Amino acid sequence: MATIEKRISKGGKTSYRVNIRKKGIEIMRTFYDKETANLFVYYKENLINNMQNFEVPLQNRITLLQIFELKESAMDDKSSLNHIKNAKIKLCDYFKEKIFYNEISLEEWIEAAKFLYTTDVYKGAKTENSKRKMSANTLRNIFAYASAAISYAQNKGIEIENNAQKVMNIYILPLIKESKNQSETLSFERQKEILQEIEDKIFPPDLHLSVVK
Numbered sequence: 001m002a003t004i005e006k007r008i009s010k011g012g013k014t015s016y017r018v019n020i021r022k023k024g025i026e027i028m029r030t031f032y033d034k035e036t037a038n039l040f041v042y043y044k045e046n047l048i049n050n051m052q053n054f055e056v057p058l059q060n061r062i063t064l065l066q067i068f069e070l071k072e073s074a075m076d077d078k079s080s081l082n083h084i085k086n087a088k089i090k091l092c093d094y095f096k097e098k099i100f101y102n103e104i105s106l107e108e109w110i111e112a113a114k115f116l117y118t119t120d121v122y123k124g125a126k127t128e129n130s131k132r133k134m135s136a137n138t139l140r141n142i143f144a145y146a147s148a149a150i151s152y153a154q155n156k157g158i159e160i161e162n163n164a165q166k167v168m169n170i171y172i173l174p175l176i177k178e179s180k181n182q183s184e185t186l187s188f189e190r191q192k193e194i195l196q197e198i199e200d201k202i203f204p205p206d207l208h209l210s211v212v213k
Contacts, residue, residue, distance in 0.1 A: 002041045004034070022048045059159045064101050065092050070156065071149035080145075087145040090116060101160060109163040113139060113171050136176040143168050 002020040009015070016037040020027040025048055031037040068088035075081045094112045098104050121134045146164035153160060 002045060004037050004041065006034075020044055020048075060100060060102055062101050062153070062158060062160070063099065064095055064104070067101060067153045067158075067160075068092070068146075068149050071152045074152065083141065084145045084149060087142045087149075090142055091146055104163065106161075106163050106166055109167045110171050113143065113167050116142065117175070136172065136179045140168060140172045140176060143172055 001022060002018065005017040005019070007015045007017055014032070016031045016034050018027070018029045018031065018037050018040055020041060022045060027044055029037075029040060031040065065088070068084065072081065072084060072088075075084065091112065094115065095104055095108075098108075117134055117136070117139050119134055120131050121138060122131055143164045147162055147168065150160065150162045150164055154162065
């Protein structure tokens, strides 16, 4: 809505005060002839009406950091909050050269997972004794919380792909399965070693040799 108010000063000078209020925007301006005031109203109202045609969609200007912070603002559980902050720090640091979320491709998300899997993590204080390589389950935890943050943004109407979830399906879950199989294999090999050790104690090598002779 626009109004043009005619004003006459004490000195007899006429002016036209324009007040435009439309779609949350308010513009006030004063002119000294009515034609210019009318042209200004026409121009500004048309511009406001067509602003939506030039707006950058939210999904193209939201950042990964903002996605995490949106989820954090809705969380109360301290433990979950710490987990999501950890995921935020690791992923936002890796993608620090990327300004907007939609600039990050699925391939880059997978590379991030591969990189993080090679990094060291600490259990408690950051000392050499507490340092260890990141496990596949820890990696899954990071991407699970990232996926939860992205899902929350999607539920708020932001049309973005949940690439964190895709990375879990494509790379991390097969990695966990592989790690588990390796662990079971190693365990089986260790059982064989223990059995061999027991057998050697019961039947010392000398005894085997004497029997063979």
